[in-house]
Amino acid sequence: MQKYFKTQRLAAGIYTGIVIIVFIYTLCFMTEYKDLFGLKLKQNDQISFFHDYILQIFNKQIFTFAVFGVLVILLSFLLEVFGKIPDKFALIIMELSLLLCCACTAYALFNLQAIENYYAGLDFQYLRLESAGDYKPHFTTFRIGTGIYISYILCCVYYIVAIGRSHFKYQKNQKKGSTRNG
Amino acid sequence: MRNKVAGGTLCAVLLAAVLTGCGSSVVDQASTRAAVETQQETSEAADDKTDLSETVELKFNVATGNKSRTMTYNQESPLTLPDGSVVTAGMLKPMWSYMEKELNSKFSDVTVQDVKTSDMIQTESTSNFSGANIFGGESIAERLMFYGTEGKFVNLTEMMKTGYMPNFKEYLTKNPDVKSAITAYDGNIYHVPYIAELNQIARAFVIRESWVTGLLDAEGAAYDKNSYDVHYNGFYVGDNRRTGENGGMVSPKEGIDIVKKTDQDIIEIQNKLEVKNGETLTRALIQYIKDNYDYSSPSELFLGENAAYDIDEMIALMRCIKANPALLTQGKADVVWPLFVRQSNYREDLLRLSTYFNGVKVHGADSYTSRWYIDENGHIQYTYSEEGVYNVLQYLSMMEAEGLIYSDAYDLSEKTNYRSTLWGTDDGEAPSFGFMTYDWIASSTSDSLNPDTAVILPPVAKVNGTWQYYLDNGRAIKPDGWAISVAGSTEDQIHRACAVMDYLFTQEGSRLQNYGLPMNLEEGKDYTGPDGLKYPLFTSWVYETSGKVAKGDLSTFLRDWMGCLMPIGYQKEIGFEYQYTSERGFEGWTLLQNSTTNFATYAGKGVSGDNPNYYKMVPPVFSLTSRQKETIADTTSLDTDDIVEFMFNIVRYQAKGNAPQGAVVAKSYEEYAAEFKKRGLDIYKETYQAAYDVMTLDKK
Numbered sequence: 087m088q089k090y091f092k093t094q095r096l097a098a099g100i101y102t103g104i105v106i107i108v109f110i111y112t113l114c115f116m117t118e119y120k121d122l123f124g125l126k127l128k129q130n131d132q133i134s135f136f137h138d139y140i141l142q143i144f145n146k147q148i149f150t151f152a153v154f155g156v157l158v159i160l161l162s163f164l165l166e167v168f169g170k171i172p173d174k175f176a177l178i179i180m181e182l183s184l185l186l187c188c189a190c191t192a193y194a195l196f197n198l199q200a201i202e203n204y205y206a207g208l209d210f211q212y213l214r215l216e217s218a219g220d221y222k223p224h225f226t227t228f229r230i231g232t233g234i235y236i237s238y239i240l241c242c243v244y245y246i247v248a249i250g251r252s253h254f255k256y257q258k259n260q261k262k263g264s265t266r267n268g
Numbered sequence: 269m270r271n272k273v274a275g276g277t278l279c280a281v282l283l284a285a286v287l288t289g290c291g292s293s294v295v296d297q298a299s300t301r302a303a304v305e306t307q308q309e310t311s312e313a314a315d316d317k318t319d320l321s322e323t324v325e326l327k328f329n330v331a332t333g334n335k336s337r338t339m340t341y342n343q344e345s346p347l348t349l350p351d352g353s354v355v356t357a358g359m360l361k362p363m364w365s366y367m368e369k370e371l372n373s374k375f376s377d378v379t380v381q382d383v384k385t386s387d388m389i390q391t392e393s394t395s396n397f398s399g400a401n402i403f404g405g406e407s408i409a410e411r412l413m414f415y416g417t418e419g420k421f422v423n424l425t426e427m428m429k430t431g432y433m434p435n436f437k438e439y440l441t442k443n444p445d446v447k448s449a450i451t452a453y454d455g456n457i458y459h460v461p462y463i464a465e466l467n468q469i470a471r472a473f474v475i476r477e478s479w480v481t482g483l484l485d486a487e488g489a490a491y492d493k494n495s496y497d498v499h500y501n502g503f504y505v506g507d508n509r510r511t512g513e514n515g516g517m518v519s520p521k522e523g524i525d526i527v528k529k530t531d532q533d534i535i536e537i538q539n540k541l542e543v544k545n546g547e548t549l550t551r552a553l554i555q556y557i558k559d560n561y562d563y564s565s566p567s568e569l570f571l572g573e574n575a576a577y578d579i580d581e582m583i584a585l586m587r588c589i590k591a592n593p594a595l596l597t598q599g600k601a602d603v604v605w606p607l608f609v610r611q612s613n614y615r616e617d618l619l620r621l622s623t624y625f626n627g628v629k630v631h632g633a634d635s636y637t638s639r640w641y642i643d644e645n646g647h648i649q650y651t652y653s654e655e656g657v658y659n660v661l662q663y664l665s666m667m668e669a670e671g672l673i674y675s676d677a678y679d680l681s682e683k684t685n686y687r688s689t690l691w692g693t694d695d696g697e698a699p700s701f702g703f704m705t706y707d708w709i710a711s712s713t714s715d716s717l718n719p720d721t722a723v724i725l726p727p728v729a730k731v732n733g734t735w736q737y738y739l740d741n742g743r744a745i746k747p748d749g750w751a752i753s754v755a756g757s758t759e760d761q762i763h764r765a766c767a768v769m770d771y772l773f774t775q776e777g778s779r780l781q782n783y784g785l786p787m788n789l790e791e792g793k794d795y796t797g798p799d800g801l802k803y804p805l806f807t808s809w810v811y812e813t814s815g816k817v818a819k820g821d822l823s824t825f826l827r828d829w830m831g832c833l834m835p836i837g838y839q840k841e842i843g844f845e846y847q848y849t850s851e852r853g854f855e856g857w858t859l860l861q862n863s864t865t866n867f868a869t870y871a872g873k874g875v876s877g878d879n880p881n882y883y884k885m886v887p888p889v890f891s892l893t894s895r896q897k898e899t900i901a902d903t904t905s906l907d908t909d910d911i912v913e914f915m916f917n918i919v920r921y922q923a924k925g926n927a928p929q930g931a932v933v934a935k936s937y938e939e940y941a942a943e944f945k946k947r948g949l950d951i952y953k954e955t956y957q958a959a960y961d962v963m964t965l966d967k968k
Binding site for chain 1: 293294295296297298301302417453454455893895896958959961962965
């Protein structure tokens with residue numbers, strides 16, 4: 087039983103770590119695209135649209151997801167997941183929360199792909215008219231994001247499985263003990 | 269049990285992922301929303317929403333730097349209109365009062381009456397233009413566009429889309445060059461410009477006719493004999509002799525060919541004279557004309573429809589004039605000035621002679637700040653730094669050294685109107701005499717100014733690689749205009765301000781701004797111009813009153829007394845100018861219109877040559893982004909007066925070698941170009957090229 091509990095604590099720890107990374111990522115997400123801010127030329131309309139209506143909205147969304155991820159950590163503390171085997175109530179809350187995290191992460195991954203494709207198709211030739219230098223598209227943020235969110239989803243799954251297994255194993259042991267005593 | 273948990277979790281995760289994937293991405297959502305917004309905007313292209321049912325108060329801040337030119341009547345004497353109403357100082361000028369009633373508005377002129385437009389804009393920008401509803405004036409289009417993109421002036425494109433300013437919208441549809449010239453870099457329009465009579469000649473060469481005939485045709489003229497020093501060495505000399513293929517035959521008019529018979533250059537001939545004075549210089553010119561041309565009288569080289577003089581011949585004539593003051597003025601003066609500009613702040617008009625030194629470009633539009641031309645690749649090039657311009661400055665310097673240019677014009681603190689002085693004081697107690705200027709036809713040939721002035725064809729020259737007659741000065745979209753303040757206006761005021769601006773593009777409003785009140789125009793009668801078109805006809809009251817109060821200067825009368833023709837957003841018509849043009853002015857129009865003389869236009873049509881864009885005018889202003897403005901402000905210093913002073917130092921001092929201490933005179937083109945480079949020419953050109961690219965991208 088000790089082994090399962092250790093796994094649960096490890097999963098919670100890993101989850102906490104990845105959520106912090108995700109949170110930092112969402113804060114830094116727009117930095118690489120600051121050159122695309124404030125464009126007014128109609129020739130750069132598509133880039134402005136990309137920056138203002140796609141990137142910024144997506145950034146807000148993933149930031150909200152990251153905040154939710156942080157709340158799940160707080161929930162883990164409240165429900166004492168770091169110190170105890172979760173009871174049924176804690177398990178249901180945690181599993182649902184983590185499933186929601188998975189869904190959000192899947193959404194982020196799916197959109198990162200779509201945004202990267204859109205970005206790759208943008209025409210940057212008129213950007214020089216509004217900024218001093220030649221602009222070269224940057225894909226690093228998207229690639230890092232993909233890596234982070236894949237890790238995040240894996241961590242979530244690991245966490246879900248770990249607490250689920252820990253709970254059910256504990257329940258099983260409890261039943262065995264009561265049968266033996268009876 | 270373990271398998272059940274893992275399986276259930278995986279299923280749930282996959283389900284969540286699939287559900288998410290089935291939904292649309294943020295890209296699709298944004299695109300859909302944008303499409304819906306665009307569709308809404310398109311469908312919002314509504315009917316005319318102008319509503320004049322309520323009286324709306326509007327404040328105007330329209331600065332011109334001249335209190336006589338504002339909306340307010342600032343004359344000492346009251347003006348009695350034909351209907352008996354009296355306009356006194358402090359009231360709105362009659363045109364504005366009329367417009368106020370027509371548009372059911374209450375106009376207030378809040379302009380500081382003498383303030384310069386640039387100062388007004390500078391001051392008002394600090395309060396976000398909240399002090400008035402409409403701001404306007406001269407040479408502010410760039411500022412209006414810039415502040416417009418910053419959200420400080422109303423986006424007129426949006427207003428037109430939603431049903432306001434229908435007449436202006438229609439005008440822009442019919443005049444795409446105007447639309448493109450006033451569109452800011454973000455694709456929107458924020459101001460309504462003053463548009464001169466497009467596709468018409470602007471300035472032309474105007475001279476005292478009798479001086480030419482008196483010098484060249486008169487038998488036994490008593491020429492002056494004071495000695496004359498020469499400095500100018502000639503342009504058509506050495507390898508550039510005017511003969512054969514190089515301008516040996518030119519056509520001032522269809523069907524008329526003028527042949528120059530030899531490769532002589534009159535400047536060389538005059539310079540070689542042992543004795544140089546009024547008599548020898550003039551006789552040499554007369555002999556030269558006889559040797560080279562088949563004119564019945566020598567003055568025909570310069571006057572009339574067969575004129576075929578080049579820049580050297582023009583300078584030779586100027587020398588003769590300079591050297592014969594006593595003959596030409598009947599002894600009234602011992603100095604005459606062959607070439608002058610109207611006033612000191614027009615001194616850059618002198619540079620326009622560059623066209624006749626192998627077609628060197630200086631101004632791409634009718635503005636001294638328009639120092640660009642469009643090259644054969646469609647790129648803009650900065651003119652003032654080019655070697656051709658430097659060479660022209662050297663030629664002008666030699667002319668200056670000979671006293672051919674009226675020298676007071678270099679002093680910008682001098683405010684005198686030299687045209688009035690040098691042409692309008694012949695019979696005065698202290699007469700001054702000038703010969704030629706490059707100026708507007710109507711005002712320069714006014715009978716009240718001097719009855720001897722006449723328009724001549726421009727010098728013939730190799731322009732754009734082809735020998736031709738060319739005036740690089742067509743009428744342009746002006747950098748003047750007005751815009752509506754966002755911070756200073758309520759919604760009702762914005763709508764009414766739109767109605768005011770739009771009114772000047774209605775037939776009625778256009779007549780009002782171009783010609784004056786309906787009571788000033790003959791009812792049911794028209795004026796037929798030399799172009800065959802009909803225009804509103806002024807009543808005799810207009811001529812009589814302008815004669816009484818404005819020395820017959822109809823233009824000044826309409827501006828300073830009536831409030832018309834102000835540099836605000838409207839399309840100027842030539843019908844007004846025709847009606848105050850003298851007979852000699854009309855002869856000038858006819859001379860130019862019947863000749864092969866071409867001039868600059870936005871369409872840029874002309875004899876094919878080295879550069880297909882040579883004849884095209886550049887936009888009056890370029891709309892710069894904040895980043896571009898910062899770049900220009902931080903890294904360049906070419907928009908300052910001192911660069912022009914630096915250029916005129918060459919004109920004033922180079923040939924004479926008398927530069928005062930502290931005056932920098934470039935001794936070579938390398939030194940000259942280095943000064944421009946030092947002032948950030950490369951970045952300046954790059955930035956403006958980028959701005960020009962934006963303006964022309966849609967046309968490519």
